[in-house]
Amino acid sequence: MDGQTLIATLALGNLALYLALLCHGTGRRRPSLLSAFTIARLCQGMGWLILALHAFVPTTVGGPVAFMLLIGGAAMDAAGWWETVGRPGARVKLVRAFALAIGAYIAVHVAFGRSPAAAAAAGPWVAVLLAAMAAGFGLAGSAALARGWVGAPLLRRVLAAINALLALAPLALAVLAALQPAWLPVAPAQLLPAVLFLLLGGLVFNGAGGLLLGRNALQAELERLETVDALTDVPNRRGFYQGLAPWLALARRPGQPTALVIVNLDGFKRVNDHYGHAVGDVVLKTIVDAVRRQLREADMIGRLGGAEFALLLPRTGLAEAALVAERIRAAVAALPVKAERAVINLTTSMGVTTIRAEDSTVSLFKRADEALQAAKLRGRNQVVAAEPPAAGPDDEPVPALAAGVARD
Numbered sequence: 001m002d003g004q005t006l007i008a009t010l011a012l013g014n015l016a017l018y019l020a021l022l023c024h025g026t027g028r029r030r031p032s033l034l035s036a037f038t039i040a041r042l043c044q045g046m047g048w049l050i051l052a053l054h055a056f057v058p059t060t061v062g063g064p065v066a067f068m069l070l071i072g073g074a075a076m077d078a079a080g081w082w083e084t085v086g087r088p089g090a091r092v093k094l095v096r097a098f099a100l101a102i103g104a105y106i107a108v109h110v111a112f113g114r115s116p117a118a119a120a121a122a123g124p125w126v127a128v129l130l131a132a133m134a135a136g137f138g139l140a141g142s143a144a145l146a147r148g149w150v151g152a153p154l155l156r157r158v159l160a161a162i163n164a165l166l167a168l169a170p171l172a173l174a175v176l177a178a179l180q181p182a183w184l185p186v187a188p189a190q191l192l193p194a195v196l197f198l199l200l201g202g203l204v205f206n207g208a209g210g211l212l213l214g215r216n217a218l219q220a221e222l223e224r225l226e227t228v229d230a231l232t233d234v235p236n237r238r239g240f241y242q243g244l245a246p247w248l249a250l251a252r253r254p255g256q257p258t259a260l261v262i263v264n265l266d267g268f269k270r271v272n273d274h275y276g277h278a279v280g281d282v283v284l285k286t287i288v289d290a291v292r293r294q295l296r297e298a299d300m301i302g303r304l305g306g307a308e309f310a311l312l313l314p315r316t317g318l319a320e321a322a323l324v325a326e327r328i329r330a331a332v333a334a335l336p337v338k339a340e341r342a343v344i345n346l347t348t349s350m351g352v353t354t355i356r357a358e359d360s361t362v363s364l365f366k367r368a369d370e371a372l373q374a375a376k377l378r379g380r381n382q383v384v385a386a387e388p389p390a391a392g393p394d395d396e397p398v399p400a401l402a403a404g405v406a407r408d
């Protein structure tokens with residue numbers, strides 16, 4: 001294929017991908033009009049199109065505009081890779097770097113554009129400058145893909161390597177053409193189809209690779225949401241039960257006790273009714289954060305549903321667990337939650353128990369729930385501990401509960 005056909009193919013390929021990305025989006029989800037990859041495809045499609053239509057567009061204007069669109073597309077591709085690995089903030093830095101690149105290119109263009117002789121002499125170095133800019137953005141994308149190299153999926157590592165190659169190969173050729181053209185096997189102009197061919201391969205590989213990476217990320221997120229609550233980012237009921245299972249098994253052996261606390265927000269329905277669901281969500285997240293701050297590293301918090309949470313406190317007896325619960329109750333009661341223009345104060349009721357040798361998940365939660373219902377019945381904003389198991393003749397006496405904590 002000759003250079004012109006390859007340029008037209010690159011224009012068509014980028015614009016076709018742009019249209020596909022525009023139409024992407026399921027159900028009520030809007031097409032990804034502003035996603036970095038969508039902008040990148042539009043920029044590069046237009047850049048290559050201007051070059052393909054060189055017979056109709058004056059070179060003095062068309063050339064610089066096309067190259068800037070191509071470099072802008074490379075910057076957006078890098079931003080897209082950073083978005084793919086969960087760092088959308090990188091886009092701002094890359095846009096700033098692109099603004100600097102434009103400034104440098106315009107300065108060079110103005111400096112050498114006045115005399116045709118100077119422009120011809122500077123030509124190879126302008127090519128080096130453009131290749132260096134593209135390489136910089138290509139390597140920025142490659143760095144995003146290479147994050148956490150050892151644990152990263154194979155596809156990401158291959159994409160990182162290919163993008164680094166696609167960034168460095170044209171730069172190396174441009175430098176060689178400027179410094180030692182005699183070392184090149186063919187004239188620099190004849191290398192153009194090879195470079196374009198490489199870029200075309202990169203477009204197809206990156207398009208397919210990006211799509212597969214996106215699908216993998218979605219799959220991983222769906223698997224995560226099977227055990228994690230999307231709103232509060234703590235284990236959901238299933239995740240909590242999974243974390244609880246080994247402790248239930250351990251309780252069959254004599255040893256350190258493990259406590260379970262059920263936490264329920266008092267009158268949470270009124271928050272939703274009065275301020276709306278969005279404010280209710282903020283309140284839930286803020287209270288989960290406050291509770292987390294009161295827990296140890298080994299403790300676990302999970303969301304059972306609605307405004308109800310469970311705490312697993314390993315190596316904690318009934319009296320100590322009641323103390324922890326009381327500390328959490330006081331912390332939440334003293335916490336003013338700021339949401340929109342409202343400041344909301346909420347209280348919690350809690351039921352506390354410890355895992356017994358004969359417990360199943362059902363019997364354990366039933367006991368903690370009964371203690372919680374007792375706390376609600378006694379007026380809310382309090383902690384109630386379930387009755388400890390009846391002591392056998394050889395058992396140690398059960399220690400007294402903390403002052404201010406009731407026993408069911």
Ligand SMILES: Nc1nc2c(ncn2[C@@H]2O[C@H](COP(=O)(O)OP(=O)(O)OP(=O)(O)O)[C@@H](O)[C@H]2O)c(=O)[nH]1
Nearest residue numbers: 231264265266267268269270272277280281306307
């Ligand atoms: N904002 C928000 N609200 C939720 C969510 N899940 C459940 N809810 C609401 O949480 C409220 C739970 O209320 P309940 O626990 O039944 O009752 P309450 O008003 O807290 O009263 P008591 O528990 O009796 O003190 C209901 O209004 C649910 O609609 C959620 O993810 N976000």
